[in-house]
Amino acid sequence: MSSDNERSSRPGDGPPEQLALIRETVRKAKVPRAKPRTWRGAALAQERPVARVVVNKGVLHLDQFFDYAVPEELDEAAQPGVRVRVRFGAGAHQVRDGRREGGRLIDGFIVERRDESDYSGPLAALAGVVSPEPVLSPGLLTLARAVADRYAGSLADVLQLAVPPRSARAESKPSPEPLPPPGAPEAGTWRRYGRGPAFLEALAGGGAPRAVWTALPGPHWAEELARAVAATLASGRGALVVVPDGRAAARVDDALTALLGQGRHAVLTAEAGPEKRYGQWLAVRRGSVRAVVGTRAAMFAPVQDLGFVAIWDDGDSSHSEPHAPLPHAREVLLLRAAHERCGFLLGGTSCTVEAAQLVETGWARPLAADREEVRRAAPLIRTVGDGELARDEAARAARLPSLAWQTVRDGLRTGPVLVQVPRRGYVPRLACERCRAPARCRHCSGPLEAPEERDLRCGWCARDATGWHCAECGGVRLRAQVVGARRTAEELGRAFPAVPVRTSGRDHVLDSVPDRPALVVSTPGAEPVAEGGYAAALLLDGWAMLGRPDLRAGEEALRRWTAAASLVRGQAEGGTVVVVAEPTLRPVQALVRWDPVGHAQRELAERAELGFPPVSRMASLTGRAEAVAEFLATASLPGDAEVLGPVPLPPVPAGRPRRAGDPPPAAQGGPRPGEQWERVLLRVPPGSGAALAAALKSAQAARLARTGGDPVRIRVDPPDIG
Structure with a gap:
C-alpha cells in the first residue's frame, strides 16, 4: 500500500x-x-515572416539583399519573385515610440521568404505588393547575378534590363494555353552545310550542340534559324533567338509563322510598345509560348526549359547594351548556354574574332558550307583601288571609276542596284589629296568641311580655314574624305536621270524595295532587302572604314561589306559587287575570296601575339587623373594584372556628336569645362577575368560608400581600345 x-x-x-x-x-x-509578432500594432505572417528583397537601387555598395518583415495581410501575395514597395534609406529601420520612420518608397523584388533574419535590429515591414505576378524566377535571378559579376555591376541594374516595366492591363489578360510540341522539321536549306542536318537532329533529339555558323549569302538565313527553333520545340524544350534590330526580327518572325503557324512564338522588340511587349514577355514566363525572337533585351527572356539559344550577327554594335553594366548579348547567351546546358548557335554572314576563338578553343564546332556551295551563292566581287580612281579624272570627281559606272549600267538592266556609303547626310569631310591626311582646323583640330557652295570651315568651332595647307606634306589640294548618302544620291541622280533613286539611313530606313531598276543609296546596316536580290552593289569609300583608328576596323569593314553583298544575287545569276578600296588589304582580299572565317582566324592569331582581347580580358577606367590614380592605389588587382596608361582623353567639342569611348557629359558626372580626364586600361590573361571584375567592383563599392569622391567610370570588355 x-x-x-x-x-x-x-x-x-x-x-x-x-x-x-x-x-x-x-x-x-x-x-x-511564441511571442506575437507585430509591427505598428499589426500582426506579421506566422510562417516565414521575413522577406529577403533586392531593391531597385543600382549603386554598388548597396548590391546586396535586405530583410523586411511581412505583415499578415500581405502574407499570401508576398511570394518570391513578386514586385514590392519598401521603405529604403536613412531612418528606414529606426524605431521611435514603437513606430519605424524615415526612408523613401522604392521598388524591389522578393527573392525568398525566411523564418529568421540575419539582421539583429528591428525590421521595417513591406510597404506593399505591387503585383502578385512572380516575374523574377530563381533561374533569372541566377543569370542576372552572373551577368552583374562578369561586368563588375550591380544586380539591380541587370534586373532593370531583364524584367520589363509592368503593365497592369497586360497582367490582367490571361495567357493562351500552350500548344503541343510540333513535329521535327525537314532539313531544308540546312543541307547546304555539311553538318547542318546533324545539327537539327541533335536539337530535335534533346541534345545541346554548340556551333559557330558561317551563313551563306542570300535570303535563307531567317528560315534556317526558324528550322533550328522548330527542331528544339519538337524536343519539348524552349528556344531563344537574338537579332540586332527590328527588321531582322521581323524576317525571323515571318519565317517562324510560315513554318509553325501562329501562337508558337513571341516577338520581343521595342517597336511593339510597352503593353504588348510586356504581354508577350508574360506569355513566355507563364509557359504559354516556348520560343522567342527579339533584339538585345530578349537575351534575358524567361523561356521555360530552355534548350537552344542563338544570336545572329554578333559583331553588330546593337548587341552591346548602352546601359549599366553594359553587357553584350553574345556573352549573356554564352552564360545561359553554360548554366542551363542548352544548345548554342552563333551565326552570321561574317565572322568575329570572338566566334573564331570559340571554335579554336573547342567550345563550339564550325558549321559552314564547302567552297563549291559558297561559289554558287556568293556574287562576283571586283575591286577598284584608289590608284585607278586617281588616274580617271572624270571618275574622281564623282568617286566612281569606269568599272563601277559600267557595273551600275549593266545591273540596272535587270533590277535594283545597291550603293553603300559609309556615312549619312550631305556635308563631306575633307582630306589632303596627296597624302590622304584628314584636313584639321588649326585652332581646335576639328574636321574641315566645305558644305555646298560655302568656303572651307571647321565642323566643330565654325571658324573659316582660308589658306589651308596640309601639316603632313604641305599639300594645298583637298579631296572628299567621306561623302554622305544624300549627296551621293544627288550625284547618281544626275548621272542616271531616268532611274529612280531611293535612300535608306538613320532618319528613314527602308525595309524592302521592289524588283525593278532603281538606285538604292544606303548607309551600313540600313540596306533594304530587294525582292529577288540586287542585280549589283557598289561599296564606296572603303578606305574610310578601313582607316578608322580602331582595333576592329578591318573586321567591322568586312562585316558590313559581306552583309551588303549577301543581298546581291549569286554569281550564276549575274550578281556583281564592286568595292572601292585598296585591293591588297586583308579585309578586301577576304571579301574577294568570301573567306570571313580565315580573316577572323588571322586576326585572332595577331591579337594573341599582342595580348589583345578576346585572348585577354580588359577593363577601362576613366575619370580625373587624381581619381583614377586613387582608384588604382586602393584596388586589390590580381597579381597578373597589367596597367596600360594613363592616357589623356580629348574633350568633346561642342557641336560634335558623342561617340563610343567619349567621356559622359558634365550633367551625367562627366568632365566639367576645362577639366581633363584620363583613361587607364587593365589587362589580365585568360582565367583572371572574374578576379579582375571582382576587384574593380569591390574597389568601386568602397569608393562610392565614401561621399565626396570624384567619379571613376568602369567598363569591362570596352569595345574601343584602339
Missing part, C-alpha cells in the same frame, strides 16, 4: 489548484508559446 506521500505526489491526487498549476506547466513545456 502506498503512503500518503506517494499518493500526493501523483498527478491527479493533489488539490485542484495544484493540479491546474501542474497541467499548465506541462503544457507550456511541451508547446512553447
